[in-house]
Amino acid sequence: MxxxxxxxxxxxxxxxxxxxxxxxxxxxxxxxxxxxxxxxxxxxxxxxxxxxxxxxxxxxxxxxxxxxxxxxxxxxxxxxxxxxxxxxxxxxxxxxxxxxxxxxxxxxxxxxxxxxxxxxxLRKQEELHKALMESGADMFALVDPQGGILHCGGAVFRTLGYGLEELLGRNVLSFVHPEDQPRILDIFRQLSEEENTSVIEFRCKTASGNWVWVETIGRNQLQNPYINALVLSSREITERIYHREQLQQREQQFRALFENNPDMILVEDRNGNILEANPTFLDTLHLSKEEVVNRHQSEFLPPEVAPVCEQKLREAFEGNKVSCEIELPGGSGQKVILHLSKIPIVVGEEVMAVYAVLRDVSEVALAQRTIQKQASELKNVFESITDAFFAVDKHWNFIFINDQFRQLLNLSPGGDQLGKNLWDVFPEDLGGQFYRQYQYAMATGTTVHFEAFLEKLGAWLEVKAYPSEEGLSVYFSDITEQIKSRQELEKLSLVASKTSNGVMIADAEGRAEWINQAFTNITGYELEEVVGEFPLELLKGPETDGHVLDQMLEKLKLAQPVSEEVLNYCKNGEKIWLNLDITPVLDENGQIAKFITIQTDVTFRKEIEASQIKMTQDLFHQNRDLQQFTYIVSHNLRAPVANALGLADLLTKVDKTSDVFEQALANLKKSVFKLDTILRDLSLVLSIRDKQEVLEKEPVSLADICEQAWQNFQESLSGCGGSMRFDIETGLSVKADRAYLFSIFYNLISNAIKYRSDHRPLQIEVKAYHIPEGKTIIFSDNGTGFDQAKAGNNVFKLYKRFHTNKQGRGIGLYLVKTQVEAMGGKIAVESKLNEGTRFIITLS
Missing domain, CATH: 3.30.450.20 (PAS domain)
Incomplete structure (x- = not known):
């Protein structure tokens, strides 16, 4: 060039x-x-x-x-x-x-x-200034004396949401809340007339229509020849305004609570001087505020109470919230009981004052003392109550019975069992297990815990009896279902030991506790090798589906039964397919107590299923090969046959001694040679079909195949002004079927020519290079492309087309994908409308 x-x-x-x-x-x-x-x-x-x-x-x-x-x-x-x-x-x-x-x-x-x-x-300074402007929290604007916006920047766009074009030329007042506009006008007049600085707060409208509070500092720069404007620097303070209003509201609320609180409230300093007193305190003592404020708290307390209050004040000033009860003499010889709370008032980290809250709790205190006395007497009884409960005294007389006890023993709610003797109510238990256990607990002072069958109920009970100085406290629960489950498990173990299926019993955590002989026969593991192990992990191997195991575990955690077929491994490493039926066993509280697993060897059935799948795949591949053979016969032979026919016809019309005749004869030989090559490739395709997927691949030079396919389209490429470029590593070859590989390139070149763009010359590029997984071939063109999102998964499907303005059968890409996969490869496509298409093929 x-x-x-x-x-x-x-x-x-x-x-x-x-x-x-x-x-x-x-x-x-x-x-x-x-x-x-x-x-x-x-x-x-x-x-x-x-x-x-x-x-x-x-x-x-x-x-x-x-x-x-x-x-x-x-x-x-x-x-x-x-x-x-x-x-x-x-x-x-x-x-x-x-x-x-x-x-x-x-x-x-x-x-x-x-x-x-x-x-x-200079660029660094500009970038630094730009970064400070754009990243800062402040908004900047230059305005004329009438408020017209000349320039803006900083956080304006991020805070208010306007674009630059929405702000320039507008008046600042058009964004200001109507209630704030008169105040802003006055400040603008002052700024325009004097070289001063003003700080104002007002509401500004955002692009979304909301109002935000901003704080603005205005500076007069009208006399500065480089600026000649009013400079406004603003920052959003909506949250600060909100917190300020919240603080004012809280102060008002506190003042209302302080003034109207029914309790007596004082504010004291570190020395005990009263700084403030609420109306309740003043009314109670019949004093005015002037008579109370700045006087010491001890002046209003009896001498015996003052030291306690002073001690609590010192503790409060140490940052502790303290309380106590104090007694004051009242009328008619009765005492007034006040509950005193001292609450520190903390500013920053320092206690500045203390609230003293006094509440008359005389009636409540007396009631609580009575309740505490009664509660002390019944403390042991109530602490032992969980389910059904009763208590007897030293003489075996009932002193308490709860509703659960009455319901369990079918006693009437309003019955008169209280005060009666336990053995008179239940004479059938005299000398029985209940009698012996209760007598032992009462005699030794030892808590007893046992399980026993109650004939009167026909139920198993779990009993706990606690002796005390007052007598005996007993609570119990019905465990009939739990006992039945245990018995059923024992029976199941007996049955499981005789079955031919593998059976395993595991604890609530999933660890094996017991296996039958059939489990050992199937897996090769003995009982001592399995106990304490997680069976799913024990039998897992390299090809076990971990996803299926995870799903099983999730269901078992939810106490759901599981039935799955899983590939496991015996002790000797042999693969075995097992059908696992795992059933959770729940206790009376609905919690998992055990897992029972039944294992059935389904290896033989799985092998039969695999054989059936293989037969189906063989039939599918035979049918696919037949389709590909039909396509190659009807499509790939067309060009060399047409060339040969045309050249043969030409040879009959030109002088045999002319140069045209010699050239035509040479081209005819070339076409016949190409025809012979294709026929031999077709014979190989038939052989591949007959061998049912036993594809005999050979090393094939990618450069030779590309050259062979390109020669078939030289005339077409020249006619449309297209070009084809190869970028293939020297000596690069792939193990493939030659006919398949030729058909792939033939189809891709044909499609590129057919779907070329009318707005630019066609350019086809083929790249091929080594990758760790094998060899990658990238075939790309700059044609019309197609909408890949719209095409979806139909790109490589049979008879699917994406261009209505071009003739075609929609079979080319289907055959390309089928042939690539038949050779153990992969193919992917990337395409954009009006930009072109790229195919990525990976072969070994």
Whole structure:
């Protein structure tokens, strides 16, 4: 590719002028290369430009040139560092342009020194100012004396939500709450007439229609020739206003509570002087506020009470909330009992004063003392009550019976059992287990805990009896169902030991407690190897489905029965399919007590199922191969046959001695050779179908296959002005079926030509390279593409088409995917409408 630049430009000794080809090599460079880089221009021409750029700037330089090449104009010049012949760095600032006619970059570079440093310093200051403005919490605006907005920035847009175009030229008052506008007008007049500073608070309307409070500082800069405006600096204070109003409300509420509280309230300082007293205190003592405030608390207390109050005051000033009861003499010889609370008033971390709250609790205190006395007598009884409960005295007479006891023994709610003798009410228990246990507890003072069967109820009871000085307290619960479950488990163990299925009993945590002989026969594990282990983990192996095990565990945690078929491993490592039926056993409280697992060996059935699936897959692949064979016969043979027929017809019409005849005959031989190659490939396809997926793959050169497919479309590509570019690693080959691989490229090239864009020349690119998983082939074009989101999962389905303006059967991509997967590969597609399509194929 020639690049013509006038010699006098290239003789420039100050600026480095160069032309860079599309491949990145330097086509021509000015004589300034000698003083700037130390190279002769001839030494640089033909070398890669990027290799002369300092490594840290290579990526940036490449991206800059790519933007220029794609028609984008960067907002800044390119600044980079080149390396001189001796390795020394030299900084240049570049101006590049793209010459479409010559397909080359034209650049002019100039050394940067003080100019660059000054530019960078200014840029740094601008960026710093911009960052402070945009990241700060303050809003800034310049307005004229009438309030018209000249400029705004900072947090204006983030706080108020307006765009710049919605603010410039508008009057500030149009955003101010109507109630605040007169005040703002007055302040604007003052600012315009005087060089002063004003701080104002007002409500401002946001873009969403809400009102927020802002605090604004205004400064008069009308005489500053660089500003000539009023400068407003604002910050949102909505939350501060809200908290201030809340504080005012709380103060009002506190004052109302203080003034109207029915309790007596005082505020005391550290020395015990009264700072404030509420009306209740003043009315109770029949005093005025002047007679109370600034007097010591002890003046209003009996001498025997004052020391206690002073001690509580000291504790409160240490930051503790304290309380006590004090007794004062009352009328008719009765005492008044007051509940005194001292609450510290903390400001910051310092106690500034103390609230003293006095409440008359005389009646309540007397009632509580009576209740406490009674509660003390019944404390042991009530502490032992959980379910059914009764208490007897030393003579076995009932002193308390709860409702649960009456319900359990079917006693009438209003019965007269209280005061009666226990053995008179239950004479059948004399000499029985209940009698012996109760007598032992009473005689020894020892708590007893036992299980016994009560004939009268026909139920099993769990009993706990607590002896005390007053007698015996007994509570019990019905455990009939629990006993039955235990008995059932014992029976189950007996039955399980005789069954051919594996049976395991596990505790509530899932650890094995017992297995039958069949479990050992199936898995090879003995009882002592299993006890204490988690069976699901014990039998798990490399191919066990962990997801299924997790689902089973989640259900078992919810006490739900589970039935799953799981691939397990015997003790000797042999695979075995087991059907696991796991049933949780619940106790009387609905909690898991045990797990029972029944294991059935279904390995034989699973092998039969796998065999059936294999047969189904074989039938499916045979049918798929038949479809592919039909397609290859009808599609891939068409071009060489048509060429051969056309050339044969031409040979009958031209002079046998002419050059045309010789060329046509040569082309005919080439077409027949291609036809023979395709027929041999078809024979291989039939062989593959007959072998039912036993695909005999061979090393196939990707470059040869691409070249073979491309030759079939040379005329079509030339006719539409298209081109095809290959970027394939030298000697790269894949283990594949040649016919399949040819058909894949044939279909992809055909589709690219068919669905090319009318607005640009068709460009097809094939890349192939090694990856850890195998070889990746990327086939891309710049055609019309398709809407991938709309196509969804239908891209590779049979008879699915996405272009209504082109003829087709919708079979090509189906065959491509089928052939790729038949060779053990994978294929994916990426496409954008009006931009192009890219297929990614991975083969071994």
């Amino acid at each position: 020639a690049f013509n630049v006038r010699d006098q430009i290239m003789c420039n000794r100050f600026d480095l002028i160069c032309a860079i080809g599309i491949d990145g090599n330097i086509l021509q460079v000015s004589e300034a290369a000698v003083p700037i880089l130390g190279y002769d221009s001839k030494e640089l021409e033909g070398t890669s430009f990027i290799t002369h750029v300092h490594p840290r700037d290579q990526k940036k330089t490449g991206q800059y040139l790519e933007q220029i090449e794609n028609g984008k104009t960067p907002k800044d010049f390119l600044e980079n560092c080149l390396l001189q012949r001796n390795g020394a760095p030299v900084n240049l600032i570049w101006s590049f342009s793209w010459l479409e006619e010559d397909q080359a970059h034209f650049g002019i570079g100039r050394k940067t020194a003080e100019q660059s440093q000054t530019h960078q310093q």
